[in-house]
């Protein structure tokens with residue numbers, strides 16, 4: 001671990017995190033580009049570690065700290081978020097470092113005790129300050145963003161916001177800063193992270209950003225717990241967070257489906273034709289090929305969700321049920337939707353899909369298209385018409401390409 005070194009991110013702060021090149025599944029979220037677990041060292045009179053890393057990466061964290069200072073010289077640890085990717089090695093770090101104090105939010109104190117039996121954690125009030133001698137850290141609670149314990153902390157001397165999961169992304173890289181990475185990758189991974197982790201709490205994200213802006217904190221660096229440190233594209237990522245929080249939807253539709261013998265796939269493609277003809281940008285996502293995280297990522301700005309499933313043993317297809325369960329939990333707001341599917345004999349899938357969509361407060365366009373066995377020309381025409389009908393319902397939404405404008 002001698003090769004692991006800290007990276008200076010501001011006058012008094014170093015990144016001392018760990019890079020996880022291998023992870024491909026983060027509690028059900030596909031992480032094709034791996035991730036990082038970021039931790040930061042504030043070189044104040046009271047040397048302070050902000051967050052830690054997942055348990056197996058403790059040696060990497062220690063090696064990076066040792067490239068700056070012996071870990072035993074750390075005085076304080078601030079735990080902004082108690083999820084185990086940031087606290088897994090915290091008990092071992094406390095044993096080794098024996099810090100004078102460990103700080104967390106009030107809910108964080110409860111969570112750290114519940115997870116690890118840690119006691120003697122000092123609770124920081126919302127808006128409270130931690131005195132590091134020659135510097136101060138201010139803590140702001142961000143409850144439910146995305147755990148009840150979550151808070152962010154701010155080092156005024158360096159204008160650094162330690163934002164825990166907020167503004168993060170699952171992206172393993174040796175590049176530590178936003179301006180060292182491709183804009184497309186930044187957009188894709190940041191939007192994927194927001195959609196899969198923060199979508200359910202998007203209304204809270206909007207309020208937190210407003211609070212930070214109104215508090216007048218000057219921010220030159222955003223140091224999240226995953227992915228690159230933001231130093232050059234802060235207005236861009238904040239603007240994207242505002243848009244995603246406000247659910248600014250676009251003239252874009254997602255068709256999610258699965259198929260047993262190609263009939264439902266043929267229907268999906270005919271619906272795609274109708275949507276395209278109606279001027280809508282379409283993503284056709286096979287549930288088996290795409291997986292839940294990819295589907296939800298596309299939903300971050302889509303105005304319509306159209307779901308197709310064959311009937312299997314009187315039910316919807318399991319891969320489609322998986323994705324619907326996942327989407328339902330994240331509660332995307334403002335969508336219109338529709339359903340379709342082929343069947344052999346009983347044919348419950350479309351009725352069940354409509355029930356799912358209505359339960360998710362998705363406004364249905366029509367009753368759905370349900371066809372027996374293999375679609376004929378007139379069946380496919382009904383599908384195309386469904387696509388046109390959905391397109392008509394979202395025709396006033398803006399073009400999605402505006403969102404992907406690069407940040408440079």
Ligand code: FEO
Pocket residue numbers: 081083084085086146147165225226
């Ligand atoms: Fe990166 Fe909510 O943990």
